[in-house]
Amino acid sequence: MKKLLEAIVERNRHWTSQGEVASYIPELSKANRDALGICVVTLDGEEYxxxxxxxxxxxxxxxxxxxLMLAILDNGKENVFSKVGMEPTSSSFNSIVNLETKNLNKPLNPMINSGAIATTALIAGETPEEKVERILKFTRRISGNPDIYINEDVYRSEKETGHRNRSLAYFMKSTGVIEGNVEESLDVYFKQCSMEVTARDLARIGALLANDGILPWTGEKIIxxxxxxxxxTIMVTCGLYDASGxxxxxxxxxxxxxxxxxxxxxxxxxxxxxxxxxxxxxxGNSIAGVKVLEDLSREMDLSIF
Known part of the structure; x- marks a missing residue:
């Protein structure tokens, strides 16, 4: 497996030169454009x-x-999807158009920015700080990494430049999708997006989902x-924005x-x-990362279809 992963990464590394790092959040523009890596966690706990x-x-x-997982655990699926839809979109992840023209002013799904902000607003907690702490604690638990923290520089950069997200949130406040304090919900959202991780952390969370909510390395049922x-299901239909299909x-x-x-x-x-x-x-998707996954899926016959 390790040799296969190494070969696939090197085969697709040249694609990094064809993409650009995100610049609309200034702090993200500092990322290394040439970086490319992968981690796989199997359901018997092996890591490559x-x-x-x-x-x-x-x-x-x-x-x-x-x-989304935490909001469903806190509220139940019916309550979450009364505020957010589950349909794919052909518009960009930060589009405001669909809020007024589609789905009775409800965000189309939880994977676009409007739907994610609405989902975050549903997470239980008396204060924004308590909500952020619950998100961090849950992320650490499902990744098995107690050292996941918020990148404060990225958080400040997002907060200072998040004008489109503010527009989305205030529109949803006007239609009743968001019921609480808009700025507090946005602050939680900016902080969740700024959690710093590695590919290994993502692979472990992916393994939890692949194992129907049970942590492969402990056997503990989380969701x-x-x-x-x-x-x-929503990852399949909406997970890569308007490139999901x-x-x-x-x-x-x-x-x-x-x-x-x-x-x-x-x-x-x-x-x-x-x-x-x-x-x-x-x-807005990793250009070389998508190519790596395409090769891995073909080599190991991973498609669910």
């Missing part, structure tokens, strides 16, 4: 890695699956099987990407995969 897998990056939109199924056809693995360059994948019954590659394509 290759390339720049120890590179640290912020979760960004990958964090949306963490908060009900139904919650794992819901999250994986193409990704499903060519790779066929439930996955979630983020503009920090991470991709988290869960192959049901087999493995979790974490990829890092900060150079992004025009859709």
């Amino acid at each position: 890695s290759a390339g720049d897998y120890e590179t640290k990056f912020t979760m960004q939109s990958v964090s949306k699956i963490v908060t 009900p099987r139904e919650v794992a199924r819901i999250v994986k 193409k990704f499903a056809v060519h790779i066929g693995i439930p996955s979630k990407s983020g503009v920090g360059g991470g991709i988290l994948s869960a192959v049901p019954g087999r493995m979790g995969i974490g990829v890092v590659g900060p150079a992004l394509d025009a859709k």
Whole structure:
């Protein structure tokens, strides 16, 4: 497995030169465009890695699956999906158009920014600080890494430049999707996106989902099987923004990407995969990371379809 991963990473490393690091959040522009790495965690607890897998990056939109799990645990699926839909979109991840023209003003799904902000607003906690601490504690638990923290520089950068996200949030406040304090919900959202991880952390969270909510390395049940199924399904249909359909056809693995360059994948019954590659394509997905997953899926017949 390790030799296969090393070969796939080196075969696709040249793609990093075809992408660009995210620059609309200034702090993200400091990422190493040439980095590319992968980690695989099997359901019997074996771990394999290759390339720049120890590179640290912020979760960004990958964090949306963490908060979706937590929101469903806190509120139940019916309450969560009364505020957020579960349909794919052909618009970009930060589009505001669909909020007014589609789905009765409700965000189309929890994987785009509007839906993720609405989902985060549902997480239990008396204060923003308590909500952030619960998100951090849950992320550490499902990744088996107690040393996951918020990158304060990225958080400040996101907060200072998050004007589109503020527009989305205040629009949802006007329609009743967000019921609490808008700025507090946004602050929690900016902090969750700024959690710093590695490909190994993503692979372990992917393994939890692949194992129907049970941690492979401890046997502990973290989330009900139904919650794992819901999250994986939405990852398939919505996880790579408006490139989700193409990704499903060519790779066929439930996955979630983020503009920090991470991709988290869960192959049901087999493995979790974490990829890092900060150079992004025009859709906001890791350009080399997608190619790595395409090769791995083909070589190991990982598509669920």
